[in-house]
Amino acid sequence: VASRDQFKEQDEIIRHQAGLKKRHMPIRDLIREASDVLLDLKPCWAMSPLVVSQLLPPNTQFDVVIFDEASQIRPADAISALLRGRQAIVAGDPHQLPPTTFFIGGIEDDYDEDDERELPDDDGASPALADAMDAALTSDRESILDVMRTLLPAPHGTRTLNWHYRSKDERLITFSNSQPTLYDWSLTTFPGAIRGDCVKLVTVPFDPANHGPSVSPSAEVRQVVDLVIAHALNSPKQSLGVVALGLKHAERIEEQLRVELGIHPQLEDYFSGNSTEPFFVKNLERVLGDEHPDTLGSITNLGALYLSMNRFDDARAMFERSLPIKRRVLGMGHPWTRIALRGLARAYDGLERNDDALPLWRELQEFQLAQAEDPDASAQVLNAAAWDLLTNEHAELRDPARALTLAQRAVDKVGGNDPAILDTLALAQHLTGDTAAAIETEKKALSLLPADAPGRGDYEAALAKYVAALENESD
Secondary structure (H helix, E strand, O other): OHHHHHOHHHHHHHHHHHHOOOOOOOHHHHHHHHHHHHHHHOOOOOOOHHHHHHHOOOOOOEEEEEEOOHHHOOHHHHHHHHOOEEEEEEOOOOOOOOOOOOOOOOOOOOOOHHHOOOOOOOOOOOHHHHHHHHHHOOOOOOOHHHHHHHHOOOOOOOOOOOEOOOOOOOHHHHHHHHOOOOOOOOOEOOOOOOOOOOOOOOOOOOOOOOOOOOOOOHHHHHHHHHHHHHHHHHOOOOOOEEEEOOHHHHHHHHHHHHHHHHHOHHHOOOOOOOOOOOOEEEEHHHHHHHOOOOHHHHHHHHHHHHHHOOOHHHHHHHHHHHHHHHHHHOOOOOHHHHHHHHHHHHHHHHOOOHHHHHHHHHHHHHHHHHHHHOOOOOHHHHHHHHHHHHHOOOHHHOOHHHHHHHHHHHHHHHOOOOHHHHHHHHHHHHHOOOHHHHHHHHHHHHHOOOOOOOOHHHHHHHHHHHHHHHHHHHO
8 A cells, every 4th residue: 555655656557557448558668557566466577587578677676486307397487587686596407308399499699609708807716706697698508507516516505405305106206216316215205195006007009110209109199199098088077198208299289189189179168278277298208398388388388377268359469479480390280389379369359350360260261171172081080070060159150061071971980880970960951951861860870879978968059040041931
């Protein structure tokens, strides 16, 4: 209250922004104009180091800046946050993976170690400190944690925390604790209160033709996806994450999972990402990104958050920044690119910028249709493309006749024994004028579903709609 009384203009700015439903002031401008009141109202802020310079003006100062998972933060990425703190606490584990360089490959190719420029002398600095600074600033320090461990060596500058308490079962950390090259039994751990199978080994048949460090075995992909679907069906209230040992393997798991969701549409809520602990598929380098994601992941996640809050202009800004880079680095075939593209289209829709949104939705649809036109396209790919042509929110992108062709191909591929695909075919038949056929197709879909199957009510509602429509046609 004292701060708001002292800085009345800043308080008025914040009150005005809080009352707006759209056209809010950019966050960086708001912080610059009302930093005193904001810092008193919310003295503790959390953000990725990679967005600090984007959101915080240079003169923003905190009493303490704390880095968590510092082994994942490159020194250059930490500078902007360090400059905004009077003190810094850097916490991390040197045994964890170093920062990923996936998105920065080629940036440092022109660096020449022989071309280092001599730093000016720091008046009053001791020779020992100068030597330490020189060592810390060389190119072999991968993370800000490495830099700080060099500048502030143990035992006084750096302290090691040996108590591990996050594993609900002690066996989850025992392997790492027992390795001489890792913790060498230095961690103090605690027995789990709940016993059971916390670790389980699932094997697939060895295929010598599909083996190697850079290979993504199809049998493993199918096994992982089967386990994921079983978990979502049997334990929907328990969160789940999938960690793959390579980016290619993670991408293939994601793609196969999308195919399976065409068969199990009732599971979409589980995989939607709206829960407090959303499902994820990540390669080993990115799995720590939940706490310190790379720039593109941060921007995309922030954009998705703004979309959920109906802050469409802020979401637009995030997706407009990440999408061009994802197009260039990953290509349209990568799911992350399509996620950003879909997010930007939704932001434009929220801003009622239909002329900007429609081309993006059309691009997404054309990509999906190109996959469906492949003679070897799976029934699930065909079904997803047909459903989009039938139900797209933009009427200009609906094409029931083309959807009918794709849905019939999908039915033929599965022998007419998949209720979800039959449901799509029934809707296509109804929208192309053959409601009588739609009724028979929907009845067959219902006959394939167990009486207690999730989502059965949707099929019954569709059948009732078709029956009512046929009766109206007869009248």
